[in-house]
Structures are given as C-alpha cells and as structure tokens.
Amino acid sequence: MDIGTLIGMLLAFGLIVGSIFLGGSLKAFFDIPSVLIVVFGTIAVTFIMFPMSMVFGSIKIMLKAFFAKPSDPKEMIKTIVGLADIARKASLVALEKAPVDDPFLKKGVLMAADGTEEETIRSVMEVEIAFMKQRHAMGQEIFNSMGTMSPAFGMIGTLIGLVNMLQNLDDPTSIGPAMAVALLTTFYGAVLANVVFLPIAKKLEVRSAEEILFMEIAVEGILSIVRGENPRIIKEKLESFLAPALRKVEE
Numbered sequence: 001m002d003i004g005t006l007i008g009m010l011l012a013f014g015l016i017v018g019s020i021f022l023g024g025s026l027k028a029f030f031d032i033p034s035v036l037i038v039v040f041g042t043i044a045v046t047f048i049m050f051p052m053s054m055v056f057g058s059i060k061i062m063l064k065a066f067f068a069k070p071s072d073p074k075e076m077i078k079t080i081v082g083l084a085d086i087a088r089k090a091s092l093v094a095l096e097k098a099p100v101d102d103p104f105l106k107k108g109v110l111m112a113a114d115g116t117e118e119e120t121i122r123s124v125m126e127v128e129i130a131f132m133k134q135r136h137a138m139g140q141e142i143f144n145s146m147g148t149m150s151p152a153f154g155m156i157g158t159l160i161g162l163v164n165m166l167q168n169l170d171d172p173t174s175i176g177p178a179m180a181v182a183l184l185t186t187f188y189g190a191v192l193a194n195v196v197f198l199p200i201a202k203k204l205e206v207r208s209a210e211e212i213l214f215m216e217i218a219v220e221g222i223l224s225i226v227r228g229e230n231p232r233i234i235k236e237k238l239e240s241f242l243a244p245a246l247r248k249v250e251e
Contacts (some may be wrong), residue, residue, distance in 0.1 A: 005066050005203055032155050038188040040147055041153035045157045048144055054138065061139035065203040071214045075209020076105070079237045080221035082230035083109060092226070104128065104215055107221035118226050125219045129212060136208035140201045149195035158182045174209045217241050 046055055062244050079100065086094050096113035101107040104125070111121045161182025168174050217238055224234045 002066055024090025034184040034188055037157040038153045038185055042150045045149050046146055060143045064201055064207055065200045068207055073214055073217055076217050081231050081235045084225050084234050086226050093229050105218045112222055112226050118223055129215050140204045143197045143201035147193040150192040151189040154186040
C-alpha cells in the first residue's frame with residue numbers, strides 16, 4: 001500500500017472536517033440533494049464522456065494510487081547485469097533458462113535467446129510500452145475529467161439553490177439557510193475535485209512514469225546484451241537512467 005497517498009487523503013479530509021468543527025456544526029455541511037447532484041451528476045457525465053467499460057475499469061485503476069507497489073529499478077539493473085554475465089560466459093541461448101520474474105523483461109530475454117534481431121526486439125518491446133502509455137493516459141483522463149466536472153456540478157447545484165431561494169423572498173428568515181444550502185454544492189464539488197479526483201489522476205501519472213522508466217531500462221538492457229556489451233558497461237549505461245542518489249547498485 002502507498003502510505004503517502006492514504007496519509008495525504010486522510011489528512012486533507014481531516015483538516016476540512018476539523019475546520020468545520022471549529023467553526024460550527026458538521027450537520028450544517030450535510031445536505032442530501034447537494035450530494036446527489038454533485039456525486040451522481042459527475043458520475044453521469046463520466047458515462048457520457050467515456051465508454052461504460054472504461055468507467056467501471058477506472059475503479060481498478062484508482063486502486064493503483066493506493067496499492068500499487070513501484071518496481072525497484074536498481075533490482076532490475078542488477079538482474080540485467082546478471083543476465084549479461086550469463087550471456088558473456090555461456091551464450092544468448094543460455095538466457096532461456098535464466099530465472100526472470102518480471103514478465104516484460106522475460107519477454108525480451110526469450111526473444112534474445114531465440115536469436116531475434118535487435119531491431120525486432122526493440123520494435124516489439126517499444127510497441128508494448130506505447131500501448132501501456134495509452135492505457136494509462138486514458139485512466140488518468142477519466143479522473144482529470146471528473147475533477148473538472150465535479151466543480152461544474154457544484155455550480156449547477158448552487159444555481160438551482162439560488163433560484164429556489166429567490167422564489168421564497170417573501171420569507172426573509174429562510175434566505176440565510178437557503179443560501180447556505182445553495183453554497184454546499186460548490187463546496188462538495190471543490191472538495192471532490194481537489195482532494196480526490198485530481199490528486200488521484202496525478203498519482204496515476206507518477207505511477208505510469210515509474211513503470212515506463214522500469215520498462216525502458218529493460219529494453220536498453222536486453223539490447224545491450226544482444227549487442228554483446230561488457231556487463232560493467234551495461235551497468236554504467238543503465239544507471240544513467242536513475243537519479244544520481246540512486247545509482248549505487250550492489251555488485
């Protein structure tokens with residue numbers, strides 16, 4: 001589990017709820033019609049903008065923001081250097097029996113062991129990266145769109161509340177409570193957008209960048225092995241993908 005995502009979201013909601021308690025009553029900030037128009041209105045237009053299968057699939061995508069465990073590129077580099085040692089001491093064919101856990105790296109290793117040409121290996125692996133980027137971008141777009149639409153529905157709810165309030169101006173005592181209810185939809189929309197939807201979209205973008213880096217290291221590593229490069233040179237080359245603080249890889 002990504003503790004940072006969980007802590008951040010709990011802290012954000014905690015600060016909001018705490019501020020409400022310090023300034024008044026939590027009950028005053030709860031209005032069922034406002035919840036319905038913001039939450040279900042946002043969900044409704046999401047079904048209009050995206051295919052139903054993608055909207056339902058976004059639930060699984062959202063869980064990656066909380067539970068996805070980022071791969072360790074240093075371990076990937078260590079594995080690739082080990083594979084390079086095997087290929088150098090034996091042959092590329094020997095890589096077929098080498099233990100590799102990562103499916104993407106395993107695919108490249110098997111193609112190398114089969115004697116596949118370098119350009120073909122690059123093409124196959126880069127196509128997989130490209131389609132993965134496309135899938136991830138669509139998942140991010142769903143949450144970005146929800147983050148855009150929830151404040152809009154908050155404003156729609158506010159306008160509805162104001163219209164209802166203006167129709168009852170003959171009772172001055174009802175104006176204050178009616179205005180408060182009208183503003184709640186804007187409040188709900190802002191909270192959902194800035195605490196839930198947009199942060200999740202950004203976290204998914206970060207997760208995608210981490211996975212792409214991991215896969216690019218795998219591609220360059222496999223191609224270096226096919227070219228017969230020295231394992232130490234491969235290690236130095238792959239470490240250049242990492243930030244300087246992460247470049248110390250155990251032998």
